[in-house]
Structure formats: C-alpha cells, structure tokens
Amino acid sequence: MKTDSPFREIDPQSDHVLVRFEEEDLMLPLGENLAGALLVAGVMPFRHTPVSGAPRGPFCMMGACYDCLVLIDGMTVQACMLQVAEGMKVGMPSADRVHDV
Template sequence: MKPDLRFELLDKDAPRVTVRFAGQAYDVPEGANLAAALLAAGVDAFRQTAHRGVGRAPFCMMGACFDCLVEVDGVSRQACLMQVAPGLDIRPARQLREGPYAAR
C-alpha cells in the first residue's frame, strides 16, 4: 500500500500549503495538526532513536510519548502539539552530530 493510501483526508477542499521535512517538500492542509498532516503525507519515521538508531513515528498524538519529536528553528518540539503553517522547515529531532567541535 502506498503511504498516502494509509490515510483518508475527509476535508478534501482544505487549502494546502507547502512545508519541508528533512529537506523534502510536502503539500499539507493549512492549520492541520502537524504530526497528523505529515503522517498522511507519507512521512514514515519522524526521528531516529539515540541508542539503536531505529525510526519512530507519532504514537499517542496527545503530547505524552515524544515519538513525534522534530526540530523547528533549532528547538526540538512535539509535532503533535504544532499546527501546519506555510513555509515550516522541519528536521527530524536532532541527534548527535558535528557541533562547534568534533565529537570526542
């Protein structure tokens, strides 16, 4: 099954805007819940876990589980507590990566 066939958008006439996730553009309904909109747009994994490096996606949709963590403007946030706004540039939640100096 194609990703977009996993979900049915009931409000088909909702105005759509473009957001970026991990560098890729997605057309999603404006004002929709960000986590739900990205899921319905076919985003499979929102982040990779720190220890095992496996993918995670929204689980509770009510702010409790933190599996939908993403990074917006340098701050990690729960996508399920955000709304779609035009031009949002979303990254998967930050992992250990090169910072101001090389990793120890």
C-alpha cells in the same frame, strides 16, 4: 522516507501550503495538526532515537509519548502539538547522532 500512506483525509477543509520535511517539499493543510498532516503525506519515520537509532513515529497523538519529535527552528518539538504553517521547515532531530541505523 515517503511511502504510500494508509492515512487519508475524509473531509478536506484547508488550503494546502508548502512545508519542507528534511529535503522534501510537501503540500500540507494549513492550520491542521502537523503530525497528522505528515502522516497523510506519507512521512515515516519522523525521527531516529538518540539511544539506538531506532525509527519512530507518532504513537499517542496527545502530547504524552514524545515519539513524534521533530526539529523546527533548532528545537525538538512534538509534531502532534503543532499546527501546519506556511513555509515551515521540519527536520529529524539529532540526525547527526544516530548510531547504527
């Protein structure tokens, strides 16, 4: 799921901390927007839809579209509405229900 990201930080400010996305260890900027940090780290897609299994990633970045949903602590939450915390474990929601990817 990791690719060369077209996204980059122009003025890095924060210390980087360990965050797990699915099976992968990432170093992400502490306290920064989680969706943005995952994009810079090359994570894509963020999830597959429960309807058709289609891949999705952040779309609106303002908490309105619900396409950047990730699974944290058993809850599906919007990555664009969260900040990076040390030791965060992030998963793709409902991965076990994905049909025909």
